[in-house]
Amino acid sequence: MTKQFSSVWLREARPAKSTGRSRDEIVRAAVELLDADGLDGLSMRRLGAKLSAGATSLYWYVANKDELLELVYDEVWGEMRLPDPTETTWRATASVFAHSMRRLILRHPWTTRLIGRLPALGPNALGAADTLRRSFHLAGFEGLEIDYANTTLTSFVFGITIPEVAWTQAMAETAYHEDSMREAVALLAADYPDLASRMNEVHSADTDAVREMAFSFGLGAVLDGLAARLIT
CATH class of the missing domain: 1.10.10.60 (Homeodomain-like)
Structure with missing residues (x-):
């Protein structure tokens, strides 16, 4: 019913x-x-x-x-501050949108449990979505392609940020000793030397910086892919 x-x-x-x-x-x-x-x-x-x-x-x-x-x-x-899509490029608008959305979710990790569950129908959410939609329209996407481009970008943001929040919360709750975790990973990955080497390099770097660079790398790949769709 x-x-x-x-x-x-x-x-x-x-x-x-x-x-x-x-x-x-x-x-x-x-x-x-x-x-x-x-x-x-x-x-x-x-x-x-x-x-x-x-x-x-x-x-x-x-x-x-x-x-x-x-x-x-x-x-x-409403914390998102987006440029006017008529005053900059679509890539710039999409990039600001993605980074702003990621920062918002990291500031308010409880939002991860509402994404996909609660309709975002308020004026701030609809305004942000409309700004992104207009930027894709101005880029040259038409019809449903505008919606597909929207979904592609937001899915990337959610897909990389929500697990980041979940891992951060899990680590805070379990309070595992960092050195003991690294020792366990090294032991379990011993049969995969290339993978173990990459893990060691990542673990030795600043976690926040690595995550930010990973996000920027992935975002660039997504935007390159969308740009290619406009050319074909």
């Missing part, structure tokens, strides 16, 4: 109560809780306590927790 789709964005935002918090204050406080404690640490009760307000008063603005998540999800997408 299907049910009617609902979204906080389908109705006008209610004005703040004279004795209550505004919706913007509630959303900012929710983002702070999520950044500190993750998705499992957010509840209407905890949010109400943080704001020194009863949890029931929050329902003046949202019908349920999912609607609150819609608001915070769009709030963080």
Whole structure:
């Protein structure tokens, strides 16, 4: 049995109560809780306590927790600062979009659990998506190719960034000793000398720098591929 789709964005935002918090204050406080404690640490009760307000008063603005998540999800997408696609090249717009999206996800790792689960229908998310769409249109992509180019770029960002977040969180939770991990990897990769050599070189480098370079390398390959599609 299907049910009617609902979204906080389908109705006008209610004005703040004279004795209550505004919706913007509630959303900012929710983002702070999520950044500190993750998705499992957010509840209407905890949010109400943080704001020194009863949890029931929050329902003046949202019908349920999912609607609150819609608001915070769009709030963080508003951190993206994208160029006007009519004033620069499509590659420059796509590159800024990709790097900005990656930084956003790394700043707010809880978003990885909402990607693909919660529709991004707020004005910030839709505005960013439209900017990227227009840049691909100006580049020469047409029809569904614009959507395919969009999907290709965002899939690359999600595909390389979400595992990075998951690994970082796993390492924080397990607190493995770094030297013991390297010794284990060296032992298990002993039969693959070339691979072991590459692992040693990567492990000896700055992790954040390696990840940033890997992202830039992959992004360049994706953009080169899209550029080739325009030529053929």
